[in-house]
Amino acid sequence: MKMTREVWSSNRDQEMKSMELCLRNHRYIALDSEFPGCLRETSKDATDEERYDDMRFTVDRTKLIQLGLTLFDGNGRIGGTWEINFSDFNELEDEKNEKSIAFLKSNGLNLERIREHGIGAEGFFSDLGWILNRTKNITWVAFHGSYDIAYLVKSLTGEALPATAERYATCVERTLSSVFDLKVMAGRCLGLSSRIGLEGLANELRLSRVGTAHHAGSDSELTARVFAKIAPNCRNLEESEGFIYGLGYRVFSDRVRKEAVMMTSHHHMMMTRLPQPPPFPKPMFAFPQPVFVPSFVYGRVSLY
Numbered sequence: 001m002k003m004t005r006e007v008w009s010s011n012r013d014q015e016m017k018s019m020e021l022c023l024r025n026h027r028y029i030a031l032d033s034e035f036p037g038c039l040r041e042t043s044k045d046a047t048d049e050e051r052y053d054d055m056r057f058t059v060d061r062t063k064l065i066q067l068g069l070t071l072f073d074g075n076g077r078i079g080g081t082w083e084i085n086f087s088d089f090n091e092l093e094d095e096k097n098e099k100s101i102a103f104l105k106s107n108g109l110n111l112e113r114i115r116e117h118g119i120g121a122e123g124f125f126s127d128l129g130w131i132l133n134r135t136k137n138i139t140w141v142a143f144h145g146s147y148d149i150a151y152l153v154k155s156l157t158g159e160a161l162p163a164t165a166e167r168y169a170t171c172v173e174r175t176l177s178s179v180f181d182l183k184v185m186a187g188r189c190l191g192l193s194s195r196i197g198l199e200g201l202a203n204e205l206r207l208s209r210v211g212t213a214h215h216a217g218s219d220s221e222l223t224a225r226v227f228a229k230i231a232p233n234c235r236n237l238e239e240s241e242g243f244i245y246g247l248g249y250r251v252f253s254d255r256v257r258k259e260a261v262m263m264t265s266h267h268h269m270m271m272t273r274l275p276q277p278p279p280f281p282k283p284m285f286a287f288p289q290p291v292f293v294p295s296f297v298y299g300r301v302s303l304y
Helices: 012-023 048-059 098-106 111-117 121-133 146-157 165-175 182-186 198-204 216-233 254-270
Strands: 005-007 028-034 066-072 078-085 139-142 178-181
Touching: 005 012, 012 066, 012 078, 012 121, 028 146, 028 216, 048 146, 048 165, 066 216, 078 111, 078 216, 098 111, 121 146, 139 146, 139 216, 146 165, 178 182, 182 198, 182 216, 198 216
Parallel strands: 005 078, 028 139, 139 178
Antiparallel strands: 028 066, 066 078
């Protein structure tokens, strides 16, 4: 089992190159983030717009502390796990939820070390965006990932989150394209439930954690292995795409998906005369094949 590669200012450039090389053959990315907690408490009976507004309030006002990225392929083989430590958060000055900060510290996060030896988020996401733009057909996986995805979108675009949930869904479509939330998937698998956490879900599947819980690298690595375990047994897996647990939107409408398939098919015919890279090995698991949507295909987003 490969261990987490921690990213600090001292090894940043080396690890970014390693990540870029790994991404060539591992097009699935499981992510997890650690941040200073929620600034608003969302009621259980909140509407989708209220949930989004509360999330946007927190994400636009707080700074990431850690980001975990685990790259894996269509066979569930993990290429590597990176835990990126960001130096931007200042515990004495920046907005935070005191209980969340105490919780992170109790689980071993050394905020002083991260502040002193971490890397700047803006530069990291600028480089990550450049790498991702050179790589097509990426599928993102998170567990209960509304905040994880929101921080990722905000950081990659360099802009505040859109004012409405519908505009945000379109922004996710443009920025990430294909997204799965394990908590949604668990509710669609026989014998599993969306009411349990990541650790409980892993225990049900007899998967052991590598590393420490509530550290972004370890959580993203466990997310990748849980996804690989349940994806072949998830009923209507494709219907889980784009749904983020607790937020309530789907990125693609059926019409947009059909248009995307037609356009990518046309693009494929136009490119047949050019040298093509060797095909990837046939996956052992019935993972969904992500659909690449050209940047000019957006369309209507369906909400529920």
